[in-house]
Amino acid sequence: MTTLLDRVRRYGDLHADNAGIAATPIRGLGTVRATAPSGLVHAISQPLVCLVLQGAKQVIMGAQSFDFAAGDSLLITADVPTVSQVTRASAAEPYLSLVLILDPVLISDLMVEMKAAPLADCAAVRVEPTDAEVADAADRLMRLLDRPASVPVLQAQLLREMHYWLLAGRHGAAIRRLGLPxxxxxxxxxxxxxxxxxxxxxxxxxxxxxxxxxxxxxxxxxxxxxxxLSPLQFQKQLRLIEARRLMTAEAAAPAEAAFAVGYESVSQFTREYGRLFGLPPARDARALRRWAAA
CATH class of the missing domain: 1.10.10 (Arc Repressor Mutant, subunit A)
Incomplete structure:
Protein backbone atom coordinates (compact mmCIF):
# COMPACT_ATOMS: atom_id res chain seq x y z
CA MET A 1 0.00 0.00 0.00
CA THR A 2 1.37 3.41 -0.99
CA THR A 3 1.63 5.76 1.99
CA LEU A 4 1.94 9.54 2.31
CA LEU A 5 5.65 9.04 2.99
CA ASP A 6 6.01 7.08 -0.26
CA ARG A 7 4.18 9.75 -2.25
CA VAL A 8 6.26 12.59 -0.83
CA ARG A 9 9.50 10.63 -1.36
CA ARG A 10 8.63 9.90 -4.99
CA TYR A 11 7.56 13.47 -5.72
CA GLY A 12 10.67 14.92 -4.08
CA ASP A 13 12.96 12.52 -5.95
CA LEU A 14 11.47 13.67 -9.25
CA HIS A 15 11.01 17.40 -8.68
CA ALA A 16 13.22 18.74 -5.85
CA ASP A 17 15.53 21.61 -6.72
CA ASN A 18 19.10 22.01 -5.45
CA ALA A 19 17.75 23.13 -2.07
CA GLY A 20 15.56 20.01 -1.81
CA ILE A 21 12.31 21.96 -2.31
CA ALA A 22 9.65 20.78 -4.75
CA ALA A 23 6.61 22.96 -5.41
CA THR A 24 3.44 21.20 -6.54
CA PRO A 25 0.62 22.35 -8.84
CA ILE A 26 -1.63 22.48 -5.74
CA ARG A 27 -1.87 25.98 -4.30
CA GLY A 28 0.53 26.44 -1.37
CA LEU A 29 1.62 22.79 -1.20
CA GLY A 30 5.23 21.62 -1.51
CA THR A 31 7.66 18.96 -0.35
CA VAL A 32 11.10 19.20 1.25
CA ARG A 33 13.86 16.59 1.20
CA ALA A 34 17.42 16.48 2.50
CA THR A 35 19.86 13.58 2.19
CA ALA A 36 22.20 14.85 4.93
CA PRO A 37 22.03 17.07 8.01
CA SER A 38 22.02 20.70 6.90
CA GLY A 39 23.68 23.93 7.90
CA LEU A 40 21.70 26.75 9.49
CA VAL A 41 19.01 28.18 7.22
CA HIS A 42 17.73 31.68 8.01
CA ALA A 43 14.24 32.60 6.79
CA ILE A 44 11.25 34.75 7.51
CA SER A 45 8.57 32.13 7.25
CA GLN A 46 5.01 32.62 6.06
CA PRO A 47 2.19 31.09 8.11
CA LEU A 48 2.42 27.37 7.35
CA VAL A 49 2.14 23.84 8.62
CA CYS A 50 4.94 21.32 8.05
CA LEU A 51 4.19 17.60 8.38
CA VAL A 52 7.43 15.70 9.01
CA LEU A 53 7.34 12.21 7.54
CA GLN A 54 10.95 11.06 7.96
CA GLY A 55 14.07 12.37 9.69
CA ALA A 56 14.25 15.26 12.16
CA LYS A 57 14.67 19.03 12.21
CA GLN A 58 15.20 21.89 14.62
CA VAL A 59 13.72 25.38 14.32
CA ILE A 60 14.80 28.32 16.48
CA MET A 61 12.76 31.47 16.92
CA GLY A 62 14.33 33.98 19.25
CA ALA A 63 15.22 32.21 22.47
CA GLN A 64 12.89 29.26 21.75
CA SER A 65 14.06 26.01 20.19
CA PHE A 66 11.73 23.40 18.68
CA ASP A 67 12.87 19.86 17.86
CA PHE A 68 10.54 17.67 15.82
CA ALA A 69 10.65 14.44 13.89
CA ALA A 70 8.56 11.97 11.89
CA GLY A 71 4.96 12.05 13.11
CA ASP A 72 5.14 15.69 14.25
CA SER A 73 3.74 18.87 12.70
CA LEU A 74 5.35 22.28 12.96
CA LEU A 75 2.93 25.21 12.87
CA ILE A 76 3.97 28.81 12.16
CA THR A 77 1.15 31.36 12.39
CA ALA A 78 2.96 34.62 11.63
CA ASP A 79 5.71 36.01 9.41
CA VAL A 80 8.49 35.44 11.93
CA PRO A 81 12.29 35.06 11.57
CA THR A 82 13.46 31.49 12.08
CA VAL A 83 16.73 29.58 11.93
CA SER A 84 16.26 25.95 10.95
CA GLN A 85 18.49 22.91 10.56
CA VAL A 86 17.85 19.36 9.41
CA THR A 87 19.32 17.27 12.21
CA ARG A 88 18.68 13.71 11.00
CA ALA A 89 18.87 12.69 7.36
CA SER A 90 20.85 10.32 5.13
CA ALA A 91 20.86 9.12 1.55
CA ALA A 92 19.17 5.90 2.66
CA GLU A 93 16.59 7.68 4.88
CA PRO A 94 16.30 11.34 3.78
CA TYR A 95 14.51 14.00 5.74
CA LEU A 96 11.07 14.34 4.12
CA SER A 97 8.26 16.74 4.90
CA LEU A 98 5.12 18.15 3.36
CA VAL A 99 4.55 21.91 3.72
CA LEU A 100 1.28 23.79 3.27
CA ILE A 101 1.07 27.60 3.25
CA LEU A 102 -2.03 28.43 5.29
CA ASP A 103 -4.89 30.37 3.69
CA PRO A 104 -6.31 33.02 6.08
CA VAL A 105 -9.42 33.63 3.97
CA LEU A 106 -10.27 29.94 3.99
CA ILE A 107 -9.65 29.83 7.74
CA SER A 108 -12.03 32.78 8.26
CA ASP A 109 -14.78 31.08 6.26
CA LEU A 110 -14.36 27.82 8.15
CA MET A 111 -14.40 29.56 11.52
CA VAL A 112 -17.80 31.04 10.70
CA GLU A 113 -19.20 27.67 9.64
CA MET A 114 -17.65 25.87 12.62
CA LYS A 115 -18.81 28.62 15.01
CA ALA A 116 -15.25 28.57 16.35
CA ALA A 117 -14.62 30.96 19.22
CA PRO A 118 -12.37 33.83 18.10
CA LEU A 119 -9.82 33.14 20.81
CA ALA A 120 -6.26 32.47 19.81
CA ASP A 121 -3.17 30.97 21.28
CA CYS A 122 -0.53 33.69 20.82
CA ALA A 123 2.40 31.31 20.24
CA ALA A 124 3.64 31.96 16.69
CA VAL A 125 5.56 28.67 16.48
CA ARG A 126 4.56 25.33 17.98
CA VAL A 127 5.02 21.59 17.48
CA GLU A 128 2.38 18.90 18.00
CA PRO A 129 1.86 15.29 16.90
CA THR A 130 0.20 15.21 13.47
CA ASP A 131 -3.53 14.50 13.67
CA ALA A 132 -4.60 11.39 11.74
CA GLU A 133 -7.30 13.35 9.88
CA VAL A 134 -4.74 15.96 8.73
CA ALA A 135 -2.39 13.25 7.46
CA ASP A 136 -5.27 11.56 5.62
CA ALA A 137 -6.30 14.82 3.91
CA ALA A 138 -2.66 15.47 2.99
CA ASP A 139 -2.38 11.99 1.48
CA ARG A 140 -5.42 12.58 -0.71
CA LEU A 141 -3.98 15.91 -1.86
CA MET A 142 -0.74 14.19 -2.88
CA ARG A 143 -2.71 11.48 -4.70
CA LEU A 144 -4.15 14.16 -7.00
CA LEU A 145 -0.66 14.69 -8.42
CA ASP A 146 -0.79 11.25 -10.04
CA ARG A 147 -3.79 12.49 -12.05
CA PRO A 148 -2.94 16.07 -13.10
CA ALA A 149 -6.34 16.64 -14.70
CA SER A 150 -7.95 16.23 -11.28
CA VAL A 151 -5.96 19.05 -9.63
CA PRO A 152 -7.97 22.08 -10.86
CA VAL A 153 -11.25 20.27 -10.19
CA LEU A 154 -10.60 18.79 -6.75
CA GLN A 155 -7.83 20.77 -5.06
CA ALA A 156 -10.12 23.45 -3.59
CA GLN A 157 -12.32 21.02 -1.67
CA LEU A 158 -9.35 18.99 -0.40
CA LEU A 159 -7.46 22.12 0.70
CA ARG A 160 -10.61 23.22 2.49
CA GLU A 161 -10.85 19.82 4.19
CA MET A 162 -7.22 19.93 5.30
CA HIS A 163 -7.69 23.41 6.77
CA TYR A 164 -10.84 22.14 8.51
CA TRP A 165 -9.01 19.28 10.19
CA LEU A 166 -6.17 21.60 11.20
CA LEU A 167 -8.71 23.92 12.85
CA ALA A 168 -10.49 20.99 14.48
CA GLY A 169 -7.28 19.40 15.75
CA ARG A 170 -4.40 20.09 18.10
CA HIS A 171 -3.28 23.23 16.25
CA GLY A 172 -6.78 24.70 16.03
CA ALA A 173 -6.56 27.32 18.76
CA ALA A 174 -3.32 28.75 17.37
CA ILE A 175 -4.58 28.81 13.77
CA ARG A 176 -7.63 30.87 14.73
CA ARG A 177 -5.47 33.98 15.02
CA LEU A 178 -5.17 33.90 11.23
CA GLY A 179 -8.94 33.81 10.76
CA LEU A 180 -9.81 37.12 12.41
CA PRO A 181 -10.29 39.50 9.43
CA LEU A 229 10.91 42.46 14.57
CA SER A 230 10.52 46.14 13.83
CA PRO A 231 9.58 46.97 10.21
CA LEU A 232 13.16 48.10 9.55
CA GLN A 233 14.63 44.90 11.03
CA PHE A 234 12.15 42.83 9.01
CA GLN A 235 13.16 44.56 5.76
CA LYS A 236 16.84 44.17 6.64
CA GLN A 237 16.50 40.42 7.18
CA LEU A 238 14.60 40.02 3.90
CA ARG A 239 17.40 41.86 2.10
CA LEU A 240 20.19 39.86 3.71
CA ILE A 241 18.48 36.50 3.14
CA GLU A 242 17.97 37.33 -0.54
CA ALA A 243 21.58 38.55 -0.87
CA ARG A 244 22.76 35.25 0.59
CA ARG A 245 20.68 33.38 -1.98
CA LEU A 246 22.09 35.49 -4.83
CA MET A 247 25.67 34.77 -3.74
CA THR A 248 25.20 31.04 -3.26
CA ALA A 249 22.69 30.11 -5.98
CA GLU A 250 23.65 32.64 -8.64
CA ALA A 251 27.34 33.25 -7.75
CA ALA A 252 26.81 36.99 -7.36
CA ALA A 253 29.72 38.98 -5.91
CA PRO A 254 29.05 40.55 -2.48
CA ALA A 255 28.89 44.09 -3.87
CA GLU A 256 26.58 42.98 -6.67
CA ALA A 257 24.27 41.23 -4.19
CA ALA A 258 24.30 44.24 -1.85
CA PHE A 259 23.18 46.68 -4.53
CA ALA A 260 20.62 44.21 -5.94
CA VAL A 261 18.77 44.02 -2.60
CA GLY A 262 18.76 47.76 -1.96
CA TYR A 263 21.94 48.57 -0.03
CA GLU A 264 23.77 51.75 -0.99
CA SER A 265 26.85 50.98 1.12
CA VAL A 266 28.82 47.74 0.73
CA SER A 267 30.53 48.29 4.09
CA GLN A 268 27.15 48.59 5.84
CA PHE A 269 25.97 45.46 4.02
CA THR A 270 29.09 43.57 5.12
CA ARG A 271 28.65 44.59 8.78
CA GLU A 272 24.97 43.67 8.90
CA TYR A 273 25.51 40.42 6.99
CA GLY A 274 28.20 39.34 9.45
CA ARG A 275 25.96 40.12 12.43
CA LEU A 276 23.13 37.94 11.04
CA PHE A 277 25.06 35.02 9.54
CA GLY A 278 28.27 35.02 11.61
CA LEU A 279 30.70 35.36 8.67
CA PRO A 280 31.56 38.03 6.11
CA PRO A 281 29.56 37.64 2.87
CA ALA A 282 32.29 36.15 0.65
CA ARG A 283 33.47 33.62 3.27
CA ASP A 284 29.90 32.61 4.11
CA ALA A 285 28.99 32.10 0.45
CA ARG A 286 32.10 29.98 -0.16
CA ALA A 287 31.32 27.83 2.89
CA LEU A 288 27.73 27.31 1.76
CA ARG A 289 28.79 26.36 -1.76
CA ARG A 290 31.32 23.85 -0.38
CA TRP A 291 28.65 22.36 1.87
CA ALA A 292 26.18 22.09 -1.05
CA ALA A 293 28.80 20.38 -3.23
CA ALA A 294 29.79 17.86 -0.54
Missing part, protein backbone atom coordinates in the same frame (compact mmCIF):
# COMPACT_ATOMS: atom_id res chain seq x y z
CA UNK A 182 -9.51 42.62 11.44
CA UNK A 183 -7.22 41.00 13.98
CA UNK A 184 -3.64 42.28 14.28
CA UNK A 185 -2.17 39.23 12.51
CA UNK A 186 -4.25 39.75 9.36
CA UNK A 187 -3.78 43.54 9.33
CA UNK A 188 -0.01 43.27 9.76
CA UNK A 189 0.01 40.58 7.05
CA UNK A 190 -1.11 43.18 4.51
CA UNK A 191 1.94 45.30 5.33
CA UNK A 192 4.20 42.24 5.31
CA UNK A 193 3.03 41.35 1.80
CA UNK A 194 4.06 44.83 0.64
CA UNK A 195 7.45 44.50 2.34
CA UNK A 196 8.07 41.09 0.80
CA UNK A 197 7.22 42.39 -2.67
CA UNK A 198 9.28 45.61 -2.43
CA UNK A 199 12.00 44.85 0.14
CA UNK A 200 14.71 46.44 -2.03
CA UNK A 201 12.89 49.79 -2.06
CA UNK A 202 13.02 52.51 0.65
CA UNK A 203 10.83 51.65 3.64
CA UNK A 204 7.46 53.50 3.34
CA UNK A 205 6.39 53.34 7.01
CA UNK A 206 3.40 55.62 6.49
CA UNK A 207 2.21 53.55 3.54
CA UNK A 208 2.67 50.30 5.47
CA UNK A 209 0.75 51.69 8.45
CA UNK A 210 -2.06 52.79 6.14
CA UNK A 211 -2.22 49.31 4.59
CA UNK A 212 -2.64 47.89 8.08
CA UNK A 213 -5.24 50.53 8.95
CA UNK A 214 -3.17 51.77 11.90
CA UNK A 215 -1.42 54.90 13.05
CA UNK A 216 2.40 54.76 12.65
CA UNK A 217 2.94 54.30 16.40
CA UNK A 218 0.29 51.59 16.69
CA UNK A 219 1.66 49.93 13.54
CA UNK A 220 5.18 49.71 14.99
CA UNK A 221 3.83 48.20 18.21
CA UNK A 222 1.63 45.59 16.51
CA UNK A 223 4.22 44.77 13.84
CA UNK A 224 6.79 43.85 16.47
CA UNK A 225 4.23 41.93 18.52
CA UNK A 226 3.28 39.79 15.50
CA UNK A 227 6.67 39.31 13.79
CA UNK A 228 9.09 39.86 16.73
Missing amino acids: EGPARRIARAVAKLRADFAEPLPVGELAALAGMSPSSFHQHFKAVTS
Whole structure:
Protein backbone atom coordinates (compact mmCIF):
# COMPACT_ATOMS: atom_id res chain seq x y z
CA MET A 1 0.00 0.00 0.00
CA THR A 2 1.37 3.41 -0.99
CA THR A 3 1.63 5.76 1.99
CA LEU A 4 1.94 9.54 2.31
CA LEU A 5 5.65 9.04 2.99
CA ASP A 6 6.01 7.08 -0.26
CA ARG A 7 4.18 9.75 -2.25
CA VAL A 8 6.26 12.59 -0.83
CA ARG A 9 9.50 10.63 -1.36
CA ARG A 10 8.63 9.90 -4.99
CA TYR A 11 7.56 13.47 -5.72
CA GLY A 12 10.67 14.92 -4.08
CA ASP A 13 12.96 12.52 -5.95
CA LEU A 14 11.47 13.67 -9.25
CA HIS A 15 11.01 17.40 -8.68
CA ALA A 16 13.22 18.74 -5.85
CA ASP A 17 15.53 21.61 -6.72
CA ASN A 18 19.10 22.01 -5.45
CA ALA A 19 17.75 23.13 -2.07
CA GLY A 20 15.56 20.01 -1.81
CA ILE A 21 12.31 21.96 -2.31
CA ALA A 22 9.65 20.78 -4.75
CA ALA A 23 6.61 22.96 -5.41
CA THR A 24 3.44 21.20 -6.54
CA PRO A 25 0.62 22.35 -8.84
CA ILE A 26 -1.63 22.48 -5.74
CA ARG A 27 -1.87 25.98 -4.30
CA GLY A 28 0.53 26.44 -1.37
CA LEU A 29 1.62 22.79 -1.20
CA GLY A 30 5.23 21.62 -1.51
CA THR A 31 7.66 18.96 -0.35
CA VAL A 32 11.10 19.20 1.25
CA ARG A 33 13.86 16.59 1.20
CA ALA A 34 17.42 16.48 2.50
CA THR A 35 19.86 13.58 2.19
CA ALA A 36 22.20 14.85 4.93
CA PRO A 37 22.03 17.07 8.01
CA SER A 38 22.02 20.70 6.90
CA GLY A 39 23.68 23.93 7.90
CA LEU A 40 21.70 26.75 9.49
CA VAL A 41 19.01 28.18 7.22
CA HIS A 42 17.73 31.68 8.01
CA ALA A 43 14.24 32.60 6.79
CA ILE A 44 11.25 34.75 7.51
CA SER A 45 8.57 32.13 7.25
CA GLN A 46 5.01 32.62 6.06
CA PRO A 47 2.19 31.09 8.11
CA LEU A 48 2.42 27.37 7.35
CA VAL A 49 2.14 23.84 8.62
CA CYS A 50 4.94 21.32 8.05
CA LEU A 51 4.19 17.60 8.38
CA VAL A 52 7.43 15.70 9.01
CA LEU A 53 7.34 12.21 7.54
CA GLN A 54 10.95 11.06 7.96
CA GLY A 55 14.07 12.37 9.69
CA ALA A 56 14.25 15.26 12.16
CA LYS A 57 14.67 19.03 12.21
CA GLN A 58 15.20 21.89 14.62
CA VAL A 59 13.72 25.38 14.32
CA ILE A 60 14.80 28.32 16.48
CA MET A 61 12.76 31.47 16.92
CA GLY A 62 14.33 33.98 19.25
CA ALA A 63 15.22 32.21 22.47
CA GLN A 64 12.89 29.26 21.75
CA SER A 65 14.06 26.01 20.19
CA PHE A 66 11.73 23.40 18.68
CA ASP A 67 12.87 19.86 17.86
CA PHE A 68 10.54 17.67 15.82
CA ALA A 69 10.65 14.44 13.89
CA ALA A 70 8.56 11.97 11.89
CA GLY A 71 4.96 12.05 13.11
CA ASP A 72 5.14 15.69 14.25
CA SER A 73 3.74 18.87 12.70
CA LEU A 74 5.35 22.28 12.96
CA LEU A 75 2.93 25.21 12.87
CA ILE A 76 3.97 28.81 12.16
CA THR A 77 1.15 31.36 12.39
CA ALA A 78 2.96 34.62 11.63
CA ASP A 79 5.71 36.01 9.41
CA VAL A 80 8.49 35.44 11.93
CA PRO A 81 12.29 35.06 11.57
CA THR A 82 13.46 31.49 12.08
CA VAL A 83 16.73 29.58 11.93
CA SER A 84 16.26 25.95 10.95
CA GLN A 85 18.49 22.91 10.56
CA VAL A 86 17.85 19.36 9.41
CA THR A 87 19.32 17.27 12.21
CA ARG A 88 18.68 13.71 11.00
CA ALA A 89 18.87 12.69 7.36
CA SER A 90 20.85 10.32 5.13
CA ALA A 91 20.86 9.12 1.55
CA ALA A 92 19.17 5.90 2.66
CA GLU A 93 16.59 7.68 4.88
CA PRO A 94 16.30 11.34 3.78
CA TYR A 95 14.51 14.00 5.74
CA LEU A 96 11.07 14.34 4.12
CA SER A 97 8.26 16.74 4.90
CA LEU A 98 5.12 18.15 3.36
CA VAL A 99 4.55 21.91 3.72
CA LEU A 100 1.28 23.79 3.27
CA ILE A 101 1.07 27.60 3.25
CA LEU A 102 -2.03 28.43 5.29
CA ASP A 103 -4.89 30.37 3.69
CA PRO A 104 -6.31 33.02 6.08
CA VAL A 105 -9.42 33.63 3.97
CA LEU A 106 -10.27 29.94 3.99
CA ILE A 107 -9.65 29.83 7.74
CA SER A 108 -12.03 32.78 8.26
CA ASP A 109 -14.78 31.08 6.26
CA LEU A 110 -14.36 27.82 8.15
CA MET A 111 -14.40 29.56 11.52
CA VAL A 112 -17.80 31.04 10.70
CA GLU A 113 -19.20 27.67 9.64
CA MET A 114 -17.65 25.87 12.62
CA LYS A 115 -18.81 28.62 15.01
CA ALA A 116 -15.25 28.57 16.35
CA ALA A 117 -14.62 30.96 19.22
CA PRO A 118 -12.37 33.83 18.10
CA LEU A 119 -9.82 33.14 20.81
CA ALA A 120 -6.26 32.47 19.81
CA ASP A 121 -3.17 30.97 21.28
CA CYS A 122 -0.53 33.69 20.82
CA ALA A 123 2.40 31.31 20.24
CA ALA A 124 3.64 31.96 16.69
CA VAL A 125 5.56 28.67 16.48
CA ARG A 126 4.56 25.33 17.98
CA VAL A 127 5.02 21.59 17.48
CA GLU A 128 2.38 18.90 18.00
CA PRO A 129 1.86 15.29 16.90
CA THR A 130 0.20 15.21 13.47
CA ASP A 131 -3.53 14.50 13.67
CA ALA A 132 -4.60 11.39 11.74
CA GLU A 133 -7.30 13.35 9.88
CA VAL A 134 -4.74 15.96 8.73
CA ALA A 135 -2.39 13.25 7.46
CA ASP A 136 -5.27 11.56 5.62
CA ALA A 137 -6.30 14.82 3.91
CA ALA A 138 -2.66 15.47 2.99
CA ASP A 139 -2.38 11.99 1.48
CA ARG A 140 -5.42 12.58 -0.71
CA LEU A 141 -3.98 15.91 -1.86
CA MET A 142 -0.74 14.19 -2.88
CA ARG A 143 -2.71 11.48 -4.70
CA LEU A 144 -4.15 14.16 -7.00
CA LEU A 145 -0.66 14.69 -8.42
CA ASP A 146 -0.79 11.25 -10.04
CA ARG A 147 -3.79 12.49 -12.05
CA PRO A 148 -2.94 16.07 -13.10
CA ALA A 149 -6.34 16.64 -14.70
CA SER A 150 -7.95 16.23 -11.28
CA VAL A 151 -5.96 19.05 -9.63
CA PRO A 152 -7.97 22.08 -10.86
CA VAL A 153 -11.25 20.27 -10.19
CA LEU A 154 -10.60 18.79 -6.75
CA GLN A 155 -7.83 20.77 -5.06
CA ALA A 156 -10.12 23.45 -3.59
CA GLN A 157 -12.32 21.02 -1.67
CA LEU A 158 -9.35 18.99 -0.40
CA LEU A 159 -7.46 22.12 0.70
CA ARG A 160 -10.61 23.22 2.49
CA GLU A 161 -10.85 19.82 4.19
CA MET A 162 -7.22 19.93 5.30
CA HIS A 163 -7.69 23.41 6.77
CA TYR A 164 -10.84 22.14 8.51
CA TRP A 165 -9.01 19.28 10.19
CA LEU A 166 -6.17 21.60 11.20
CA LEU A 167 -8.71 23.92 12.85
CA ALA A 168 -10.49 20.99 14.48
CA GLY A 169 -7.28 19.40 15.75
CA ARG A 170 -4.40 20.09 18.10
CA HIS A 171 -3.28 23.23 16.25
CA GLY A 172 -6.78 24.70 16.03
CA ALA A 173 -6.56 27.32 18.76
CA ALA A 174 -3.32 28.75 17.37
CA ILE A 175 -4.58 28.81 13.77
CA ARG A 176 -7.63 30.87 14.73
CA ARG A 177 -5.47 33.98 15.02
CA LEU A 178 -5.17 33.90 11.23
CA GLY A 179 -8.94 33.81 10.76
CA LEU A 180 -9.81 37.12 12.41
CA PRO A 181 -10.29 39.50 9.43
CA GLU A 182 -9.51 42.62 11.44
CA GLY A 183 -7.22 41.00 13.98
CA PRO A 184 -3.64 42.28 14.28
CA ALA A 185 -2.17 39.23 12.51
CA ARG A 186 -4.25 39.75 9.36
CA ARG A 187 -3.78 43.54 9.33
CA ILE A 188 -0.01 43.27 9.76
CA ALA A 189 0.01 40.58 7.05
CA ARG A 190 -1.11 43.18 4.51
CA ALA A 191 1.94 45.30 5.33
CA VAL A 192 4.20 42.24 5.31
CA ALA A 193 3.03 41.35 1.80
CA LYS A 194 4.06 44.83 0.64
CA LEU A 195 7.45 44.50 2.34
CA ARG A 196 8.07 41.09 0.80
CA ALA A 197 7.22 42.39 -2.67
CA ASP A 198 9.28 45.61 -2.43
CA PHE A 199 12.00 44.85 0.14
CA ALA A 200 14.71 46.44 -2.03
CA GLU A 201 12.89 49.79 -2.06
CA PRO A 202 13.02 52.51 0.65
CA LEU A 203 10.83 51.65 3.64
CA PRO A 204 7.46 53.50 3.34
CA VAL A 205 6.39 53.34 7.01
CA GLY A 206 3.40 55.62 6.49
CA GLU A 207 2.21 53.55 3.54
CA LEU A 208 2.67 50.30 5.47
CA ALA A 209 0.75 51.69 8.45
CA ALA A 210 -2.06 52.79 6.14
CA LEU A 211 -2.22 49.31 4.59
CA ALA A 212 -2.64 47.89 8.08
CA GLY A 213 -5.24 50.53 8.95
CA MET A 214 -3.17 51.77 11.90
CA SER A 215 -1.42 54.90 13.05
CA PRO A 216 2.40 54.76 12.65
CA SER A 217 2.94 54.30 16.40
CA SER A 218 0.29 51.59 16.69
CA PHE A 219 1.66 49.93 13.54
CA HIS A 220 5.18 49.71 14.99
CA GLN A 221 3.83 48.20 18.21
CA HIS A 222 1.63 45.59 16.51
CA PHE A 223 4.22 44.77 13.84
CA LYS A 224 6.79 43.85 16.47
CA ALA A 225 4.23 41.93 18.52
CA VAL A 226 3.28 39.79 15.50
CA THR A 227 6.67 39.31 13.79
CA SER A 228 9.09 39.86 16.73
CA LEU A 229 10.91 42.46 14.57
CA SER A 230 10.52 46.14 13.83
CA PRO A 231 9.58 46.97 10.21
CA LEU A 232 13.16 48.10 9.55
CA GLN A 233 14.63 44.90 11.03
CA PHE A 234 12.15 42.83 9.01
CA GLN A 235 13.16 44.56 5.76
CA LYS A 236 16.84 44.17 6.64
CA GLN A 237 16.50 40.42 7.18
CA LEU A 238 14.60 40.02 3.90
CA ARG A 239 17.40 41.86 2.10
CA LEU A 240 20.19 39.86 3.71
CA ILE A 241 18.48 36.50 3.14
CA GLU A 242 17.97 37.33 -0.54
CA ALA A 243 21.58 38.55 -0.87
CA ARG A 244 22.76 35.25 0.59
CA ARG A 245 20.68 33.38 -1.98
CA LEU A 246 22.09 35.49 -4.83
CA MET A 247 25.67 34.77 -3.74
CA THR A 248 25.20 31.04 -3.26
CA ALA A 249 22.69 30.11 -5.98
CA GLU A 250 23.65 32.64 -8.64
CA ALA A 251 27.34 33.25 -7.75
CA ALA A 252 26.81 36.99 -7.36
CA ALA A 253 29.72 38.98 -5.91
CA PRO A 254 29.05 40.55 -2.48
CA ALA A 255 28.89 44.09 -3.87
CA GLU A 256 26.58 42.98 -6.67
CA ALA A 257 24.27 41.23 -4.19
CA ALA A 258 24.30 44.24 -1.85
CA PHE A 259 23.18 46.68 -4.53
CA ALA A 260 20.62 44.21 -5.94
CA VAL A 261 18.77 44.02 -2.60
CA GLY A 262 18.76 47.76 -1.96
CA TYR A 263 21.94 48.57 -0.03
CA GLU A 264 23.77 51.75 -0.99
CA SER A 265 26.85 50.98 1.12
CA VAL A 266 28.82 47.74 0.73
CA SER A 267 30.53 48.29 4.09
CA GLN A 268 27.15 48.59 5.84
CA PHE A 269 25.97 45.46 4.02
CA THR A 270 29.09 43.57 5.12
CA ARG A 271 28.65 44.59 8.78
CA GLU A 272 24.97 43.67 8.90
CA TYR A 273 25.51 40.42 6.99
CA GLY A 274 28.20 39.34 9.45
CA ARG A 275 25.96 40.12 12.43
CA LEU A 276 23.13 37.94 11.04
CA PHE A 277 25.06 35.02 9.54
CA GLY A 278 28.27 35.02 11.61
CA LEU A 279 30.70 35.36 8.67
CA PRO A 280 31.56 38.03 6.11
CA PRO A 281 29.56 37.64 2.87
CA ALA A 282 32.29 36.15 0.65
CA ARG A 283 33.47 33.62 3.27
CA ASP A 284 29.90 32.61 4.11
CA ALA A 285 28.99 32.10 0.45
CA ARG A 286 32.10 29.98 -0.16
CA ALA A 287 31.32 27.83 2.89
CA LEU A 288 27.73 27.31 1.76
CA ARG A 289 28.79 26.36 -1.76
CA ARG A 290 31.32 23.85 -0.38
CA TRP A 291 28.65 22.36 1.87
CA ALA A 292 26.18 22.09 -1.05
CA ALA A 293 28.80 20.38 -3.23
CA ALA A 294 29.79 17.86 -0.54
